[in-house]
Amino acid sequence: MEFWQELIPAPRPAAAHAEHYPAPMPDGRALVLPLRDYGAIAVTGLIGNQAGFAVQRALCGWMAEAARPFGAEVVVGLPTLGHVFGGPVAEALGHPNWVAPGYSRKKWYDPALSVPTSSSTAPDARRMWLDPRLLPRLAGRRVLLVDDVISTGSSALAGLALLRLAGVEPVALCVALAQGDRWVPDWPAALPVAAAFATPLFRRAPQGWVPDWSTLPRGWPCHPAPAGLYPAPDLRGALLMPRLWLVLGALSGLLAVALSAWAAHGLVLDEADHRRVQSALTMQGWHALALLAVGLLAERRPGARLAHRQAAASRWVRSASAAPSGGWCCAASRSASRRRAARC
Template structure:
């Protein structure tokens, strides 16, 4: 499949085999069985790889399907406001908020506006954006929407947990404890240790559309190396 063709189509259930090894891509399934084929990204050294998802490059149909699925899984928590993590989590968070019947959502940001307060920020890095010096901000004008509300924190992908932890720490500094954490993809369960370091029950609040493991190279392609410990779907 050509690079620009990934994330564009919702394929009928059973279109791609789940049998290892995987060669052309890594298939994942929605709750209704429809499949999306994700590109496999080799990590440094080439021995391991991860399935990749970039939501803002997905077709509108795929974005809608991911938002529908995640909103359905977050609805039992009865969130009153959705908070989105930059950058790619903002696309998903906005769509999820609309499906939950909300009239708006709260985007966190990495661009410091002149009216922002440095005390309402935390350092931010992620597996795809590791540059030092970046900070995560909440617009102080948004605090009345968050304080005292049931908040769902949404990102596109939860991988190592650094972005989610930054979001949680920023909200904690505002006395906000999210009732749920949502993502389209749980990319392994490496994040759980970081989350438990904040509070032991946080992994139980995670809801996601699908999960992908670390992949390991073989002679014929890629096989799942490990997905870690169980997490709620």
Template sequence: MTLAPHDFWQQIFALGSYATGPGTVHSHHYPATLPDGRQILLPIRVLPGDGTQAVASLIVNQASFVVHDALVEGMAALWADAKADVVIGVPTLGLTLATSLARRFGHARMVALGTSRKFWYDEALSEPLKSITTPGGGKDIYLDPRMLPLLQGRRVLLVDDVVSSGSSLAAVLRLLDKAGIAPVGVAVAMEQGTKWRQAVPGPERVKGVFATPILRAVDGGFVSDAA
């Protein structure tokens, strides 16, 4: 089955609809498995370099509402016992998830970090930012000083869409540390590979709704070496 680019992230498939696991060759898409066994199809994107590695890609703001809601339901189930007072959203794609999760927890609002420099921001509350999808970096992430009273002394849950290399999440955690904020956890929709565990302090605090492996090129497509 080959999907058009706009068809990815639009539906949820029944348990066992697509094969996964070591040795399974994936040509165009990778079936990610939700906690209840249902699956969503993610496009495979070849990483920069020699073309021997690829990842399954999730673009949350292009997902259908049913997929978005399933991801938020998974996050809510993972973090219900954390009793978070405030949800912080990481731009850009973590913001929509953070908004929905905060509403599900019954919060009146969420707090958004930003990558657009406002004149009232304090450079002391910023960090350089880069990720696997923007390896050149060039952006900074900011915490609006006006948000500090909402966060200090509260149980804070950080929300992002994907953790992959861990570099952007590590930068966000450094930023929050400057403000004296230690999140009770980090909720993500997808854990991509395991490299991020070496870059992120306290990786046990991170929980994803599902995980996808780094894929290796073979004849006819890509395979996962992960068990």
């Protein structure tokens, strides 16, 4: 089949996928992407210069809406496929032009404005060059870096290094597709990443490629079942059990306080009975604290954190799916990234 040519209605749910994956879009439709086999994992593929014009326009519109809050004054589109989106995004943001680094060197280029680069799809080393005649467009401006996909982050990090040679720190990176979270551990903590849409990594299973929803970037407002595209996992146990322990602990503590007050002021006892009641109420208080501790520990489990994140994202998607425009934004936390890398 031919990919990236049209946005389609949401297909029937599927637990696993063979060769392609219908990725959810911000407007509730889907874009069918090929799955690239990387051995233990698979990733979704997007080649922007092979996409249909309608798909390109939609992706550029969502990228522009996701990037608009950053107030960029000039767009830098990374080569090669970032050039597909750089110009249209700049135009959608109201800019008169944009800046396009390249892989080929012109006679007047300065080696001091070049960096080595490679990517997951083009591993051979090469250099990225910036035309020195374009430096006035960047000087003192709020710069938005644009690329097609962020996967491992190597191309985008090379783009950051090239801009730093020009004395520029961009306000954000904007991509069409955020492909899993392999890029997160090495990404600068203070630099936001905006995207038209995001997809997880896929794990090999007997039935095919299964989405690993824990590989969506931390805090990314995305969910495996936007607009009913895929059945959401049953999160009730992971969400309710920690809350149940916390509620029981709070009620147990309330009961201990109430009985202590009654024993102190409304109950006439001899000294022996008073000691027995006091001992029972002390044990009740410790029991309440134990229940609260169990509830807090249960909430800190990775499965419970993921369940809370997916439930919150599900609410976001239900409210956002009605709006045809707009993308997503994630600011990667360095400490959170390292914790995720350690878990993976």
